[in-house]
Amino acid sequence: xxxxxxxxxxxxxxxxxxxxxxxxxxxxxxxxxxxxxxxxxxxxxxxxxxxxxxxxxxxxxxxxxxxxxxxxxxxxxxxxxxxxxxxxxxxxxxxxxxxxxxxxxxxxxxxxxxxxxxxxxxxxxxxxxxxxxxxxxxxxxxxxxxxxxxxxxxxxxxxxxxxxxxxxxxxxxxxxxxxxxxxxxxxxxxxxxxxxxxxxxxxxxxxxxxxxxxxxxxxxxxxxxxxxxxxxxxxxxxxxxxxxxxxxxxxxxxxxxxxxxxxxxxxxxxxxxxxxxxxxxxxxxxxxxxxxxxxxxxxxxxxxxxxxxxxxxxxxxxxxxxxxxxxxxxxxxxxxxxxxxxxxxxxxxxxxxxxxxxxxxxxxxxxxxxxxxxxxxxxxxxxxxxxx
Amino acid sequence: xxxxxxxxxxxxxxxxxxxxxxxxxxxxxxxxxxxxxxxxxxxxxxxxxxxxxxxxxxxxxxxxxxxxxxxxxxxxxxxxxxxxxxxxxxxxxxxxxxxxxxxxxxxxxxxxxxxxxxxxxxxxxxxxxxxxxxxxxxxxxxxxxxxxxxxxxxxxxxxxxxxxxxxxxxxxxxxxxxxxxxxxxxxxxxxxxxxxxxxxxxxxxxxxxxxxxxxxxxxxxxxxxxxxxxxxxxxxxxxxxxxxxxxxxxxxxxxxxxxxxxxxxxxxxxxxxxxxxxxxxxxxxxxxxxxxxxxxxxxxxxxxxxxxxxxxxxxxxxxxxxxxxxxxxxxxxxxxxxxxxxxxxxxxxxxxxxxxxxxxxxxxxxxxxxxxxxxxxxxxxx
Numbered sequence: 001x002x003x004x005x006x007x008x009x010x011x012x013x014x015x016x017x018x019x020x021x022x023x024x025x026x027x028x029x030x031x032x033x034x035x036x037x038x039x040x041x042x043x044x045x046x047x048x049x050x051x052x053x054x055x056x057x058x059x060x061x062x063x064x065x066x067x068x069x070x071x072x073x074x075x076x077x078x079x080x081x082x083x084x085x086x087x088x089x090x091x092x093x094x095x096x097x098x099x100x101x102x103x104x105x106x107x108x109x110x111x112x113x114x115x116x117x118x119x120x121x122x123x124x125x126x127x128x129x130x131x132x133x134x135x136x137x138x139x140x141x142x143x144x145x146x147x148x149x150x151x152x153x154x155x156x157x158x159x160x161x162x163x164x165x166x167x168x169x170x171x172x173x174x175x176x177x178x179x180x181x182x183x184x185x186x187x188x189x190x191x192x193x194x195x196x197x198x199x200x201x202x203x204x205x206x207x208x209x210x211x212x213x214x215x216x217x218x219x220x221x222x223x224x225x226x227x228x229x230x231x232x233x234x235x236x237x238x239x240x241x242x243x244x245x246x247x248x249x250x251x252x253x254x255x256x257x258x259x260x261x262x263x264x265x266x267x268x269x270x271x272x273x274x275x276x277x278x279x280x281x282x283x284x285x286x287x288x289x290x291x292x293x294x295x296x297x298x299x300x301x302x303x304x305x306x307x308x309x310x311x312x313x314x315x316x317x318x319x320x321x322x323x324x325x326x327x328x329x330x331x332x333x334x335x336x337x338x339x340x341x342x343x344x345x346x347x348x349x350x351x352x353x354x355x356x357x358x359x360x361x362x363x364x365x366x367x368x369x370x371x372x373x374x375x376x377x378x379x380x381x382x383x384x385x386x387x388x
Numbered sequence: 389x390x391x392x393x394x395x396x397x398x399x400x401x402x403x404x405x406x407x408x409x410x411x412x413x414x415x416x417x418x419x420x421x422x423x424x425x426x427x428x429x430x431x432x433x434x435x436x437x438x439x440x441x442x443x444x445x446x447x448x449x450x451x452x453x454x455x456x457x458x459x460x461x462x463x464x465x466x467x468x469x470x471x472x473x474x475x476x477x478x479x480x481x482x483x484x485x486x487x488x489x490x491x492x493x494x495x496x497x498x499x500x501x502x503x504x505x506x507x508x509x510x511x512x513x514x515x516x517x518x519x520x521x522x523x524x525x526x527x528x529x530x531x532x533x534x535x536x537x538x539x540x541x542x543x544x545x546x547x548x549x550x551x552x553x554x555x556x557x558x559x560x561x562x563x564x565x566x567x568x569x570x571x572x573x574x575x576x577x578x579x580x581x582x583x584x585x586x587x588x589x590x591x592x593x594x595x596x597x598x599x600x601x602x603x604x605x606x607x608x609x610x611x612x613x614x615x616x617x618x619x620x621x622x623x624x625x626x627x628x629x630x631x632x633x634x635x636x637x638x639x640x641x642x643x644x645x646x647x648x649x650x651x652x653x654x655x656x657x658x659x660x661x662x663x664x665x666x667x668x669x670x671x672x673x674x675x676x677x678x679x680x681x682x683x684x685x686x687x688x689x690x691x692x693x694x695x696x697x698x699x700x701x702x703x704x705x706x707x708x709x710x711x712x713x714x715x716x717x718x719x720x721x722x723x724x725x726x727x728x729x730x731x732x733x734x735x736x737x738x739x740x741x742x743x744x745x746x747x748x749x750x751x752x753x754x755x756x757x758x759x760x761x762x763x764x765x766x767x768x769x770x
Binding site for chain 1: 404405408409411412415416418419423447448449450451452549550589590621622623624625627637640644648651652655656658659660662663666667669670
């Protein structure tokens with residue numbers, strides 16, 4: 001108990017003396033704030049990417065892709081789709097038909113609002129799309145496209161990033177005018193970056209005869225293994241099969257991995273620099289209090305209490321810095337749109353990231369305070385008392 | 389110059405503090421060098437590409453194939469020297485840890501006639517023509533997978549499925565010296581157009597793009613317009629750009645890297661400025677009596693100002709030089725990782741400029757304080 005009281009007394013004293021060293025202390029606060037601010041901003045991009053997972057995936061939904069694994073590169077004829085529909089484990093709708101949905105995806109270039117052109121995914125879906133998903137794309141403005149007409153609906157984010165995608169506009173795609181008849185959202189999912197029409201209409205307009213991927217609803221998630229084995233062992237099909245959620249997750253995970261690596265790398269290197277600054281601050285703090293510390297030691301205060309008080313002071317400087325940095329990152333960048341490889345994502349400075357920033361600051365504070373603390377505890381009492 | 393030892397002694401008056409400050413400056417400039425070097429590397433990549441080589445792509449998107457019937461029309465366009473069809477054939481080698489590489493399926497004769505950058509040995513081209521499943525590897529890829537002429541190389545294409553299923557069984561017929569300056573073809577594997585086109589499950593009879601060399605580089609813009617005009621309003625409209633423009637566009641597609649890097653560097657230097665300025669101020673405050681003594685024995689106010697500024701300058705420049713030097717050492721590694729050459733000269737120069745600025749801003753307030761010191765007050769400890 002008296003040990004705790006000692007710590008309390010020494011810490012209270014050193015914290016009370018903080019304002020007198022405002023300049024040096026500010027260095028740690030500002031340093032930690034910039035590290036945490038920069039790191040959370042970079043990681044916030046990654047969090048925004050993963051936060052954009054499509055909302056329409058559900059257990060039992062499976063995507064059949066070309067072996068290359070790209071949604072837009074597959075080549076599925078009507079016969080292939082029929083074979084997939086007959087595979088074991090495929091769910092049947094109320095009408096008794098297998099719940100199989102061929103998709104046609106092409107990448108097209110549209111005029112970007114930021115200037116120049118940019119890629120956008122033009123996806124064709126079949127009439128079964130709504131039956132298949134519990135959360136079909138929600139058309140919030142205008143209406144759905146009519147099958148057979150050159151009509152499309154545009155995602156909310158696509159509208160924000162590209163010209164000519166407002167309801168009522170017409171876009172030229174492969175020499176054909178397409179009318180934008182509606183706008184959809186996907187609760188913030190990445191699918192909002194695309195434009196959508198009927199699959200067969202899209203194939204005809206792009207002079208293709210084969211679908212690019214197939215979505216299948218299984219009667220239960222447990223049927224996945226059976227379904228996958230049946231397709232991959234079929235010599236007439238060259239496909240790979242993934243749960244739909246997994247497929248989207250894998251796609252975004254690669255992007256998120258890259259951004260996170262940059263975030264941790266930059267955050268790590270900056271943190272090393274700030275540790276040097278924090279060490280400086282705490283060494284001068286200990287220096288300035290040599291006599292006080294020696295007096296306490298002479299009065300019988302333990303070395304550990306002194307160590308803890310110095311480390312506590314260092315942490316006490318780092319934590320406000322972290323909060324300041326997190327607040328700056330949140331104010332500047334939360335919900336800020338970043339453009340990555342043709343899609344845009346709202347950055348997300350999440351509570352989890354703020355906690356990570358606090359942990360990072362704690363580490364900086366601990367490492368920056370420990371060596372000066374040990375020096376403080378080892379001060380030869382008699383010599384320090386004589387110091388001027 | 390004669391005061392250099394005085395400046396040096398001032399810097400190392402507190403060795404512990406000086407070392408820590410030095411390390412934090414080194415650290416900041418290391419980060420600056422790495423990030424800025426990467427950005428300028430992207431810029432150099434653009435500058436290295438040809439203005440007289442045009443790339444014809446589908447106007448629909450870069451991934452949309454163009455019919456081979458376009459080739460004859462492009463070749464007949466006035467101002468076109470030669471044109472070659474290419475299929476993008478990026479893939480991965482089937483190993484325990486697959487690694488991706490760029491690749492193209494090319495028509496050997498027209499490719500060599502059109503793209504003159506590559507030092508592909510003529511006998512390799514002959515071998516590629518003779519071996520339907522042949523592939524010529526850039527030295528880098530050959531070394532990476534330990535492949536040599538005569539080896540079988542199963543390649544999994546990122547885009548194209550082989551009718552026979554699974555991987556593409558290619559046979560290594562040649563190895564050429566990689567050209568790190570050429571982003572497009574410098575480190576790509578080269579397979580046969582005919583083989584890939586006929587064996588793929590879809591898009592047979594098309595090319596991903598056409599490479600076009602023009603007679604007169606000054607006319608490249610007009611030739612590009614002429615090519616696109618021929619296919620206007622057809623289902624397969626084209627977009628012809630110089631290689632340079634295309635690379636610049638692709639870099640832009642990744643995102644605004646330049647802005648992100650500037651923001652990070654800005655934040656780093658903001659924090660560093662605080663830290664260095666505080667250390668300088670503290671150091672001068674501690675030395676007040678010493679400075680007063682200097683003035684007593686005849687140093688003028690301006691000399692004291694100069695001494696303190698010089699201290700800041702020498703300290704910042706030395707630390708920055710160490711940090712930039714370290715980043716220059718890392719660049720060769722980074723080059724193999726990102727695959728393009730990085731010209732470090734301008735980055736290092738700009739870094740030293742930044743160090744100069746840092747020294748002036750952080751050194752000026754303490755230097756002014758030193759200059760204004762009155763001897764009597766300072767010696768009296770007021």
